[in-house]
Amino acid sequence: MHLLVNIDVPDLATAEAFYTRAFDLRVSRRFGTAGLELLGANAPIYLLEKPAGSAGAGASPRNYTRHWTPLHCDVVVDDLDAAVARAMDAGASAEGPVREHAWGRIAQLADPFGHGWCLLQFLGRGYDEIAT
Incomplete structure (x- = not known):
């Protein structure tokens, strides 16, 4: 089994700045403007830009509070x-x-x-x- 961690965020640039500073992760690759891969943990972490209010799991709207x-x-x-x-x-x-x-x-x-x-x-x- 291979674990991937996906984190929805409303703003990719802000999330990149936070996660690289807070947890000393580094950007490995980018997926256009929709996401990026961070390395430096035991599993890769993917930041995925998803607007607030867009449909999440079970069609629940994403809420970033x-x-x-x-x-x-x-x-x-x-x-x-x-x-x-x-x-x-x-x-x-x-x-x-x-x-x-x-x-x-x-x-x-x-x-x-x-x-x-x-x-x-x-x-x-x-x-x-x-x-x-």
Whole structure:
């Protein structure tokens, strides 16, 4: 299996600026003015320009205000504080304080397009600290 991450955004140039700065990704290739491929994560990330109000999944209109979805991406980082600062500097919004768990630390953010992201810093054995 090969995983691809597709992210709908209302403005491709703004999204490119955010994702390259916030997560240190690089543009690999462009698909005209409709999308681009970002590399630097474990899976390629595709930014796809889709206007607000256009039909999304199940014909629901796309809405780029902050929204909840049961599917989100976690970005594992070595230095959570530096990663949060970089993402915030790029335009992310913090959604609460950094939280500590047996497996590590987590910061919840929203990108400028309403998508939720979690930044994780594993400590000790990471998730193995709580695995049974």
